[in-house]
Amino acid sequence: MNKLVKGNLVRGLPSKLFKNDQTCVACQKGKQHRASCKSKTVSSISQPLHMLHMDLFGPTFVKSLMKKMYCLVVTDDYSRFSWVFFLATKDETSGILKSFITGVENLIDQRVKVIRCDNGTEFKNKEMNQFCERKGIKREFSVARTPQQNGVAERKNRTLIEAARTMLADSKLPTTFWAEAVNTACYVQNRVLVTKPHNKTPYELFLGRKPALGFMRPFGCPVTILNTIDHLGKFDGKADEGFFVGYSINSKAFRVFNSRTRIVEENLHVQFSENTPNIAGSGPNWLFDIDALTKSMNYKPVVAGNQSNGNAGTKACDDAGKARMETVPGKDYILLPLWTADPPFSQSSKSSPDAGFKPSGDDEKKVTEEPGKEGGDYCSREGR
Template sequence: MKKMYCLVVTDDFSRFSWVFFLATKDETSEILKTFITGIENLIDLRVKVIRCDNGTEFKNRVMNQFCEMKGIKREFSVARTPQQNGVAERKNRTLIEAARTMLADSKLPTTFWAEAVNTACYVQNRVLVIKPHNKTPYELFLGRKHALSFMRPFGCPVTILNTIYHLGSGPNWLFDIDALTKSMNYKPVVAGNQSNGSAGTKACDNAGKARVETVPGKDYILLPLWTHDPPFSQSSKSSPDAGFKPSGDDENKDSEEPGKEGGNPSKDD
């Protein structure tokens, strides 16, 4: 089923964010229940307040019972007054605008909107600086420095090497832009950040030295697969044929235990 909506959860102290992709808004309650239970176990802190709008996906019997059981206070913004939920609204707008820019720059169709939003969220957690702490959301939430050297341009063209042996999964999806199919079984060699028109036409200089065969006549692009942000990265995976319709209601090394820094995480939905 196509993923039609994007749910953004933001920690009010560190501004660390997570994104989840939904086929229908009815999935929101179960995703939030799983997320809250997991994040409390991960960082050994309790969620105290949830701030959201008056959408029925947040204001229903399931969420009422869950929040009452957990002792979580909920704050709802007044109808037609998004300013009262400003953190969530600004984050939604920032992610969507970043995703649109990434898709336009890489000349990719909106089919890849979910991958673009997921990548934008991952990068912004590591590059935006939160004042007055003068630290990134990642540093505030997990209490340690992050690595950026492994990142590659979103949607950059690549040449596939070693198509015979299964190399296991890695931090990237490889998309065949002709057939819109994806694979994680092959090792990409980044050709550069040129336009997709030249994708697959140049092999890396090291290809001959490695003595492995390349795939001729195929166009491939490299999309980062950021699946190690805590707590449940599998929820952020989306179908490659998802349509671009965000909700109007708006680390490769991140699996370690967080540090002691960071405040009580209240969530903006």
């Protein structure tokens, strides 16, 4: 309005200064939006474990190999070093956090002072309240339905999920390996990402030494695993085939999926075939039991009523016909002759009513030679 009056762009407006005091309720109902949550340009955290960001994502549509459906992601504010934990239910969150905080404080001789998370019941319950009061940990909660206030944890979740999705697509492994992919993505990103303010990796900022990367291999590449468990004969194969799915956290070993035993094991005696391309569905019976996967996905088969394939429809009809024939109850048949123009009964039968019916020569021949011919000669009735 002020521009219109000042520039004399319209006629009929009074020559005065219009002021907007933001008291129009109608305008707020039509134009109000969410408040902005600006990130800090300079971090006020100067040491590891001073503040931990944490969030839980899930449930996933497909269970992992260990029947997990949730993932807890914890990120250190100073170093951006991250940890991931996999859960079957949300009730396990409190116990995992208590063990993790106690162990990580003992690892680097620092104390956790602040925890920032959302208002989920997995973080806001009686068990966590008592633990934080005993340890003297301050908790900061984001406002309900405002995930941007917990932006560090939310961004870390997105980064890990996108990396895991890319790894699964490249390796052509099924979605049941999502937990192994997320764990490997977190392990690698802790050693390769660069934190801007310090220009160092999270691993170096948190543990004080530079990480080594010479042992890393492509996720999902085919491997041969030396069998050191079973008692082998002199001419039995010494190695099993499998796929590389990650790194061990507690030892210097590789995590590999054994296609023969169908379990994930940690083994150091592994030979990698990095130049061998992966083919989806390769190997005997692929990598998992399809019945177990179907149950984990709560999938129920649906029988289609119409078949686009003519042969398939014919086969289905034949099978249905066979099933009906097996379930039809027993039937009694009465054979009747084909009526002709000649009198059906002879004179002898008329004279003696008890003599019964005797078919003629042609009719008797039809009965003995063609009992199953369909021509209207015989008819049947059920239940008689």
